Each structure stands twice: as C-alpha cells, then as structure tokens.
Amino acid sequence: MSTAKFVEKQGLYGPAEKRAAERAIDTIQREGIEVVRVAWPDQHGLLRGKALTVPAFISALESGNAITMAPFFFDTANSIVFDPFTADGGFSIDGLGGSPNVIMVPDPGTFTILPWADKTALVFCDLYLADGRPFPLAPRTILKNTLTKMADAGYHLVTGIEMEWYLTKLVDDGLETASLGAPGTPADPPTVAPVGRGYNYLLLDHLDEVDDTIRPIREALDAMGLPIRSFDDEWAPSQFETTFDVLEGIAAADAAALFRTATKQIAKRHGHIASFMCTPAIEGFYANGWHLHTSIVDATTGENLMVPRDDAPLSELGCHYVGGTLAHGVAASVFTTPTINGYRRRRPYSLAPDRVTWGKDNRAAMMRVIGGTNDPASHVENRVGDSAANPYLYMAAQVAAGLDGIINRTDPGSLSEDPYSADVAKLPPTLSEAIDALDRDAFFRREFGDGFIDYMVTMKRSEVTRYEKWLADNPDESTYVNGVTDWEHREYFELF
Missing domain, CATH: 3.30.590.10 (Glutamine synthetase/guanido kinase, catalytic domain)
Structure with a gap:
C-alpha cells in the first residue's frame, strides 16, 4: 500500500497539528537544521527511529515514514521473543505477521532543536499500521488512549x-x-x-x-x-x-x-x-x-x-x-x-x-x-x-x-x-x-x-x-x- 498523503487520508492532523508542522518547517529554514531525528518510544521506554534529511522529514509530515516493527520482537537484550515469520508474528493481533513496516507519523508539536547535536532536531512520532490503524503495541498510543478516556x-x-x-x-x-x-x-x-x-x-x-x-x-x-x-x-x-x-x-x-x-x-x-x-x-x-x-x-x-x-x-x-x-x-x-x-x-x-x-x-x-x-x-x-x-x-x-x-x-x-x-x-x-x-x-x-x-x-x-x-x-x-x-x-x- 502506498503511503502517499497518508496523514491527510487518515485524518491524522487537525488545525493545531497543521500549524505546528508549518512552524517546524519555518524553524528548520531559519535555524539551518539539516537532520531531524524522528523518534518513538519502544516497549522498554527507549527512543528508536531514524535520522531524516530535511526533504525526507517534510515528506513525512504528509506521508509518514515507513520503518520496520522489528524492535517490538526483542526484549532488553535483543533476544528474539516472537517469531516474526509465523502467520501472526507470534502476536494475537491481526496484521503483524512477517515483520511488516509501520508508519511513523511525526507529532509536529513536539519538534525540538537538540542543543548538543549540530543542526539537528528531534520530533516524537506515533506509529500506525499501513491501513491507518494505530499500532496497538506502541506505548505512546496506550497513554494517549487512557488520557482520552480521562478527558x-x-x-x-x-x-x-x-x-x-x-x-x-x-x-x-x-x-x-x-x-x-x-x-x-x-x-x-x-x-x-x-x-x-x-x-x-x-x-x-x-x-x-x-x-x-x-x-x-x-x-x-x-x-x-x-x-x-x-x-x-x-x-x-x-x-x-x-x-x-x-x-x-x-x-x-x-x-x-x-x-x-x-x-x-x-x-x-x-x-x-x-x-x-x-x-x-x-x-x-x-x-x-x-x-x-x-x-x-x-x-x-x-x-x-x-x-x-x-x-x-x-x-x-x-x-x-x-x-x-x-x-x-x-x-x-x-x-x-x-x-x-x-x-x-x-x-x-x-x-x-x-x-x-x-x-x-x-x-x-x-x-x-x-x-x-x-x-x-x-x-x-x-x-x-x-x-x-x-x-x-x-x-x-x-x-x-x-x-x-x-x-x-x-x-x-x-x-x-x-x-x-x-x-x-x-x-x-x-x-x-x-x-x-x-x-x-x-x-x-x-x-x-x-x-x-x-x-x-x-x-x-x-x-x-x-x-x-x-x-x-x-x-x-x-x-x-x-x-x-x-x-x-x-x-x-x-x-x-
């Protein structure tokens, strides 16, 4: 499945997120940012992700960015706990067999310049399956769901x-x-x-x-x-x-x-x-x-x-x-x-x-x-x-x-x-x-x-x-x- 315009198709950004995305792009241009680390917390609370060039990051604001879900198979010593090549990947959740890609969607309101890394910024991402469903193992999604219930x-x-x-x-x-x-x-x-x-x-x-x-x-x-x-x-x-x-x-x-x-x-x-x-x-x-x-x-x-x-x-x-x-x-x-x-x-x-x-x-x-x-x-x-x-x-x-x-x-x-x-x-x-x-x-x-x-x-x-x-x-x-x-x-x- 193509991820072109994935964010708009799935309705993932409202007016606030769109304004935040525009501010992020303005900051990149004003500060001369060259690399954006797109990050998500794994099951252990560790940040994982990629370092994207500026064009790739701007593209991700529209289309997301595909990344392997492989880290979710590993415990704290990278021991392979689940068999990714069974029909369901070892999970009781549909769509996770074969270690498929997930889509990182930046949360543009979290865009932050990293003072210790030259011309580098970081933004937190939420993870989605290719069909637009939130990735069910993502801890940030778990917290957002519980906060929504409280709200x-x-x-x-x-x-x-x-x-x-x-x-x-x-x-x-x-x-x-x-x-x-x-x-x-x-x-x-x-x-x-x-x-x-x-x-x-x-x-x-x-x-x-x-x-x-x-x-x-x-x-x-x-x-x-x-x-x-x-x-x-x-x-x-x-x-x-x-x-x-x-x-x-x-x-x-x-x-x-x-x-x-x-x-x-x-x-x-x-x-x-x-x-x-x-x-x-x-x-x-x-x-x-x-x-x-x-x-x-x-x-x-x-x-x-x-x-x-x-x-x-x-x-x-x-x-x-x-x-x-x-x-x-x-x-x-x-x-x-x-x-x-x-x-x-x-x-x-x-x-x-x-x-x-x-x-x-x-x-x-x-x-x-x-x-x-x-x-x-x-x-x-x-x-x-x-x-x-x-x-x-x-x-x-x-x-x-x-x-x-x-x-x-x-x-x-x-x-x-x-x-x-x-x-x-x-x-x-x-x-x-x-x-x-x-x-x-x-x-x-x-x-x-x-x-x-x-x-x-x-x-x-x-x-x-x-x-x-x-x-x-x-x-x-x-x-x-x-x-x-x-x-x-x-x-x-x-x-x-």
Missing part, C-alpha cells in the same frame, strides 16, 4: 517528574577488548568510576564537583524548554535527582523520555556515562527511584480537583483517585517497575514502598499525600516507580487506575502512620511475581487490551527466564557487587 470523563492529568540517576566517569569503553554482545547476550558494559565519594544528602559540595559535567545537560534541557526545577545531590555517591515543574498529559511522558535521552547522550559526549538503572553493580551505590507526582484538574477550567476543603487529606475525588491506584497497584507493577533490578528497592524501611499504602506526607507510603486544606498545589506522589520505567506505560497505568477509582468511588482505606507494618496487600517482591499478577488481572486487560497485555507478559517473561538461567549457572553470591548480579549490570546499566 471524556471531564478530567486532565497534571504530572510532576522527580527522577534519580547515576553519573559516572568513563574509564574504558572496552570496544577494542571486550565482548560486543549478541542477540540475547548484552555487550560487556564499559568500565566506569564514581564522580563522588561518601554518602550524603543535598550536599552543595557534591554538586559543585560535577558542575562542569552537569552544566551542559542543564543548559540543553533549558534550551529545549523542559521545565526543570532542580538538580539535587542524592544520598549515595554519584547519585543525583532531577525534578520538573508540572506538565499536562502526554507532554510529561515526552519530557521524561527526552530528559533521559539528553542526559545520557550529553554525558557520553563529555566522557561520562549516565545511568537510570535502579541499582548498578558498583560498590557503594544505592537504589534509584522515580517519584511520580500527579493531580487531577477540571478539563474545562483547569481547577485542581484534589484540593481538600476541610480536614480530609484530599478532596473526595482525590481520595477515590488514590483508592484506584492502590486497588490496582499490584497488577501495575510491571509498568511501574519493569526491570528485575528495580525490585531491589522494595524493602521495608528503605524509603521505598513494599505494600499498597497511602500516608500524609509519609515517604514510606506508596501514595504520599502532599498539601492540605485549601492548598491549590495538593496532589499525590507515587513512590513505587523504578527510574528505568517506561514513562508512557508508568503514566498510563496511573491514569487508568486512578480514573477507575474516581468512577467507582473506590475507598482507599485508612491512612498509614507506619506503612511498613500496615495490614494491607504487599507489592510483588520480584518481577516474576509481578508478571503473574498482570497476566491474571482483568482490569488492565480491559483497559489496555488482551493483545497488549499478552505481549508484555511474554516479553517480560523472556527477561526473567534468561535471568533465572544465569542464576542457576552462577550460584556463587560472593561474586555479586553491591548485592547486584553481573547479569543485571550487563542487562541494564548502559541500556538505561
């Missing part, structure tokens, strides 16, 4: 991002001497060194020590218009936290994905490796988390609907939103914590939740309530996330669960003063158990579709199977560094 109910999601990560100095990239990897076997990770020493918290001296490295990242994020609020010295050596001002809807997920990509690429250009892996196998490192702040606003007026008007912790709607996130918190674990390594956070008295609780300004709770009576900034913070989580699926799970709580008026139960001793359901302690919970969960199957849930379950079980085989072949725990296996470090450190 249809009269609400919008407002999100604040608070993400922890590690900055390390590259000592040896290993390209001349180490294994370059193979499908299902990650390459040897680079040899790195910490950029700081000693456990501390919010120490300005630590920030100053790395200012020359952090500055180009900070300046690039600001130039791209990302609403960065702070760079903080986190607890462990070489650990940092970056916080954002609030963003609405899909913009928050795009910002999180762009932030991680920018941080990693700029750090590497300056001889460093930035990693959003939860707990690297580096002596003395501690777990990273991703704290997701959310509130619900009126879709028409923008009023924060979570503000309590009495002594309640939140408004009635806010309490029901929390109730939904708690009710579906166990099944959502694959989306909030998608890596084997991420479950190392789920320990009692570790400032990370191990069960489905909520608390008033309590950092041990899964859902931390922030704000108070008549405080217009009242909202909740979900503290369960892995810093490597897919932004689109993490947020989609919160939207779906929270909206379900609002619609069904779900009671969140009592606030917890000691969340680690609360008599409530515990969160899955391993990815394997989280996968089983998602597999049998009717709610997310209804919200995201059986095809997508079956896909994610199969994809993540491949990861677990390879890990369990490695454990069986390497039973000596004395070889672990920082309590983390070599398998985990190879799998996640450079990838995320």
Whole structure:
C-alpha cells in the first residue's frame, strides 16, 4: 500500500497539528537544521527511529515514514521473543505477521532543536499500521488512549517528574577488548568510576564537583524548554535527582523520555556515562527511584480537583483517585517497575514502598499525600516507580487506575502512620511475581487490551527466564557487587 498523503487520508492532523508542522518547517529554514531525528518510544521506554534529511522529514509530515516493527520482537537484550515469520508474528493481533513496516507519523508539536547535536532536531512520532490503524503495541498510543478516556470523563492529568540517576566517569569503553554482545547476550558494559565519594544528602559540595559535567545537560534541557526545577545531590555517591515543574498529559511522558535521552547522550559526549538503572553493580551505590507526582484538574477550567476543603487529606475525588491506584497497584507493577533490578528497592524501611499504602506526607507510603486544606498545589506522589520505567506505560497505568477509582468511588482505606507494618496487600517482591499478577488481572486487560497485555507478559517473561538461567549457572553470591548480579549490570546499566 502506498503511503502517499497518508496523514491527510487518515485524518491524522487537525488545525493545531497543521500549524505546528508549518512552524517546524519555518524553524528548520531559519535555524539551518539539516537532520531531524524522528523518534518513538519502544516497549522498554527507549527512543528508536531514524535520522531524516530535511526533504525526507517534510515528506513525512504528509506521508509518514515507513520503518520496520522489528524492535517490538526483542526484549532488553535483543533476544528474539516472537517469531516474526509465523502467520501472526507470534502476536494475537491481526496484521503483524512477517515483520511488516509501520508508519511513523511525526507529532509536529513536539519538534525540538537538540542543543548538543549540530543542526539537528528531534520530533516524537506515533506509529500506525499501513491501513491507518494505530499500532496497538506502541506505548505512546496506550497513554494517549487512557488520557482520552480521562478527558471524556471531564478530567486532565497534571504530572510532576522527580527522577534519580547515576553519573559516572568513563574509564574504558572496552570496544577494542571486550565482548560486543549478541542477540540475547548484552555487550560487556564499559568500565566506569564514581564522580563522588561518601554518602550524603543535598550536599552543595557534591554538586559543585560535577558542575562542569552537569552544566551542559542543564543548559540543553533549558534550551529545549523542559521545565526543570532542580538538580539535587542524592544520598549515595554519584547519585543525583532531577525534578520538573508540572506538565499536562502526554507532554510529561515526552519530557521524561527526552530528559533521559539528553542526559545520557550529553554525558557520553563529555566522557561520562549516565545511568537510570535502579541499582548498578558498583560498590557503594544505592537504589534509584522515580517519584511520580500527579493531580487531577477540571478539563474545562483547569481547577485542581484534589484540593481538600476541610480536614480530609484530599478532596473526595482525590481520595477515590488514590483508592484506584492502590486497588490496582499490584497488577501495575510491571509498568511501574519493569526491570528485575528495580525490585531491589522494595524493602521495608528503605524509603521505598513494599505494600499498597497511602500516608500524609509519609515517604514510606506508596501514595504520599502532599498539601492540605485549601492548598491549590495538593496532589499525590507515587513512590513505587523504578527510574528505568517506561514513562508512557508508568503514566498510563496511573491514569487508568486512578480514573477507575474516581468512577467507582473506590475507598482507599485508612491512612498509614507506619506503612511498613500496615495490614494491607504487599507489592510483588520480584518481577516474576509481578508478571503473574498482570497476566491474571482483568482490569488492565480491559483497559489496555488482551493483545497488549499478552505481549508484555511474554516479553517480560523472556527477561526473567534468561535471568533465572544465569542464576542457576552462577550460584556463587560472593561474586555479586553491591548485592547486584553481573547479569543485571550487563542487562541494564548502559541500556538505561
């Protein structure tokens, strides 16, 4: 099927998108842009795509741009999980046999100049099948669908991002001497060194020590218009936290994905490796988390609907939103914590939740309530996330669960003063158990579709199977560094 005029034929651009496309072309001409990276988030939250010349990008604004769907067959080590050459490609979704092309359609409102790459811009894309159907495995589509359901109910999601990560100095990239990897076997990770020493918290001296490295990242994020609020010295050596001002809807997920990509690429250009892996196998490192702040606003007026008007912790709607996130918190674990390594956070008295609780300004709770009576900034913070989580699926799970709580008026139960001793359901302690919970969960199957849930379950079980085989072949725990296996470090450190 020809993709000529695909965008117009499928009615994919409204007036706002057409105006944004015109602005993108004007910016290209004014700034002398030569290459546009057209990008989409895969099932792992990694950005994939192509670097298009300007004529090819302008053509894509009308016709889309064809690209193989092959990355959707691979787990985090590029192990081929599905057989693309069966009738249905191994999926329970029509039209995916034989590894067909999908059509990348730029979202022109996301067009952004990349300050660190000369004469280069980036734009996020949505994926479509050749017949015009949205590609059903695309995480950005999953989030857009859930946000549409929320908008249809009269609400919008407002999100604040608070993400922890590690900055390390590259000592040896290993390209001349180490294994370059193979499908299902990650390459040897680079040899790195910490950029700081000693456990501390919010120490300005630590920030100053790395200012020359952090500055180009900070300046690039600001130039791209990302609403960065702070760079903080986190607890462990070489650990940092970056916080954002609030963003609405899909913009928050795009910002999180762009932030991680920018941080990693700029750090590497300056001889460093930035990693959003939860707990690297580096002596003395501690777990990273991703704290997701959310509130619900009126879709028409923008009023924060979570503000309590009495002594309640939140408004009635806010309490029901929390109730939904708690009710579906166990099944959502694959989306909030998608890596084997991420479950190392789920320990009692570790400032990370191990069960489905909520608390008033309590950092041990899964859902931390922030704000108070008549405080217009009242909202909740979900503290369960892995810093490597897919932004689109993490947020989609919160939207779906929270909206379900609002619609069904779900009671969140009592606030917890000691969340680690609360008599409530515990969160899955391993990815394997989280996968089983998602597999049998009717709610997310209804919200995201059986095809997508079956896909994610199969994809993540491949990861677990390879890990369990490695454990069986390497039973000596004395070889672990920082309590983390070599398998985990190879799998996640450079990838995320």
